[in-house]
Amino acid sequence: KQEVTQIPAALSVPEGENLVLNCSFTDSAIYNLQWFRQDPGKGLTSLLLIQSSQREQTSGRLNASLDKSSGRSTLYIAASQPGDSATYLCAATQGGANSKLTFGKGITLSVRP
Amino acid sequence: GAGVSQSPRYKVAKRGQDVALRCDPISGHVSLFWYQQALGQGPEFLTYFQNEAQLDKSGLPSDRFFAERPEGSVSTLKIQRTQQEDSAVYLCASSPSSRALGYGYTFGSGTRLTVV
Numbered sequence: 001k002q003e004v005t006q007i008p009a010a011l012s013v014p015e016g017e018n019l020v021l022n023c024s025f026t027d028s029a030i031y032n033l034q035w036f037r038q039d040p041g042k043g044l045t046s047l048l049l050i051q052s053s054q055r056e057q058t059s060g061r062l063n064a065s066l067d068k069s070s071g072r073s074t075l076y077i078a079a080s081q082p083g084d085s086a087t088y089l090c091a092a093t094q095g096g097a098n099s100k101l102t103f104g105k106g107i108t109l110s111v112r113p
Numbered sequence: 114g115a116g117v118s119q120s121p122r123y124k125v126a127k128r129g130q131d132v133a134l135r136c137d138p139i140s141g142h143v144s145l146f147w148y149q150q151a152l153g154q155g156p157e158f159l160t161y162f163q164n165e166a167q168l169d170k171s172g173l174p175s176d177r178f179f180a181e182r183p184e185g186s187v188s189t190l191k192i193q194r195t196q197q198e199d200s201a202v203y204l205c206a207s208s209p210s211s212r213a214l215g216y217g218y219t220f221g222s223g224t225r226l227t228v229v
Contacts, residue, residue: 004155043117043204043220044156089155100146100169101218103155 002027004092006104013080014112021075021107023090028068031093035064035075038087038106047088048075080111115139117221119205125227126195134190134224138207142219145188147180148204150223156204162188163211195228202226 003026013019025033032051036044048057048064050073056065063076073090087108091101118137126132138145144163148156149172158172164185173180177195182188192199202223210217 009153041222043222044206044218045220046218091155100158100161100172101148101156103157105153105155 002030002092002094002102004090004102004104006088006090006107008107009105010108010110012110012112015080015082017080017111018076018078019080019109021077021088021090021109023073023075023104025071025073025092025102027092027094028071029094030068031099033064033066033073034091034093034101035062035073036089036091036103038089044089077109080109082111082113085109085111117205117207117219119203119221119224121224122222123225123227125229128196128228129194130228131191131193132195132226134192134203134226136188136190136205136207136221138186138188138205139209139219140186142207142209143211144208145182146206146208146218147188147190148206149174150202150204152201159190159203192226195226197228200226200228 005024034049035047038044050057050066061078066073087106089106091103093099120135146161147159150156160180161169162182177193179191202225204223205221206218208217
């Protein structure tokens with residue numbers, strides 16, 4: 001059974017800092033790995049999706065990498081802003097007929113002005 | 114509508130009461146998923162529909178949980194005889210793909226269920 005871990009559970013940084021959020025997974029036979037953002041009281045917004053054949057994806061100030069062999073993914077946020085404050089979740093998809101997502105518990109990020 | 118709509122946004126139920134949670138997916142979306150998110154946890158898979166067919170219900174925690182999507186659009190998640198451990202946010206997601214494969218998901222804002 002796939003298990004996804006995100007440590008630490010919370011992170012507080014000053015505005016402007018570059019930061020890395022970590023995600024690890026136990027089953028390397030994933031179809032893809034996805035990072036989501038969740039704001040309080042809101043649903044999840046997909047930020048970046050990395051296919052199993054890819055090593056990284058970039059969108060604006062965000063860069064996500066994937067190392068299947070070591071079971072790890074990172075989300076890099078450049079020049080953090082207070083508006084980046086949210087919970088960031090990673091989720092793995094195993095593929096198959098029902099491609100459900102297996103989520104980590106998330107990292108709650110606070111960017112201080 | 115433009116997004117996935119879930120109702121009610123909040124529901125308080127007395128222990129033992131039955132509840133029904135509604136999900137209106139994006140029009141034309143084939144795949145529909147239900148997830149349960151307890152406080153401080155990541156979402157956990159409950160069940161998956163492809164059109165009106167429920168292809169996977171392996172995540173439903175007990176036989177008190179039942180989901181349906183009779184016409185392949187709106188879905189209802191029903192919980193019978195609610196218990197305190199059912200308190201969570203219930204998220205619905207839809208995708209235009211028949212396999213979803215993790216992308217193309219649009220999540221609703223969820224229904225926060227509190228059982229007292």
